[in-house]
Amino acid sequence: MEVQDLVEEDIAKALPLPETADWHFDFMAPYAGGGDVVCGSVNYQSLERKYVGSQRFYAIVYRHKISLSQLQDPPSVDVSGQEAVKFHLLCDRT
Numbered sequence: 223m224e225v226q227d228l229v230e231e232d233i234a235k236a237l238p239l240p241e242t243a244d245w246h247f248d249f250m251a252p253y254a255g256g257g258d259v260v261c262g263s264v265n266y267q268s269l270e271r272k273y274v275g276s277q278r279f280y281a282i283v284y285r286h287k288i289s290l291s292q293l294q295d296p297p298s299v300d301v302s303g304q305e306a307v308k309f310h311l312l313c314d315r316t
Contacts, residue, residue, distance in 0.1 A: 223286070225250060225258070225260060225283055225286075226245070226247055226260075228281075228283060228286065228287070228288055229247075229260050229262075229279075229281045229283070229288065229291065230243070230245055232281060232288040232291045233264065233279050233281065233291050233293055236293050237264070237266045237293075238266070238267070238268055238269045239266060239267045239268070239269070239271070240266065242266050242267035242273075243264050243265070243266040244264065244265045244266070245262065245263075245264050246262050246263045246264070246276070247260065247261075247262040248261045248262045248263070248313070248315075249261055249315065250283075253282055253284075253312075255282070256284055257282055257283050257284030257285065257289065258282070258283050258284075259280055259281070259282055259283075259312050259313070260280065260281045260282075260283055261278070261279070261280045261312060261313035262278070262279055262280075263276040263277060263278050263279065264276070264277055264279055264293070265277070277293055277294055278293075278294040278309055278313065279291065279292060279293045279294065280292055280308075280309065280312050280313050292305070292308070292309075294306075294309055
């Protein structure tokens with residue numbers, strides 16, 4: 223199974239209508255804790271069948287398994303800002 227397929231399968235579990243997902247993969251890079259980090263975004267439909275807009279995600283892939291994945295919450299949910307920091311450190315390439 224390809225890395226992208228593994229990531230889609232894992233993150234799709236959190237989507238209300240996973241069959242509507244439009245995936246975009248930005249990059250895969252070595253992860254300091256071992257394996258690789260995969261970053262990208264997904265746009266999917268809510269239960270009301272309206273697309274929610276592009277939501278960022280990351281996944282840590284180690285030995286063809288997902289050890290950790292996260293779909294980014296809206297800023298109104300991430301009030302501490304810690305999730306935004308994780309996404310910045312893992313996925314923002316400058």
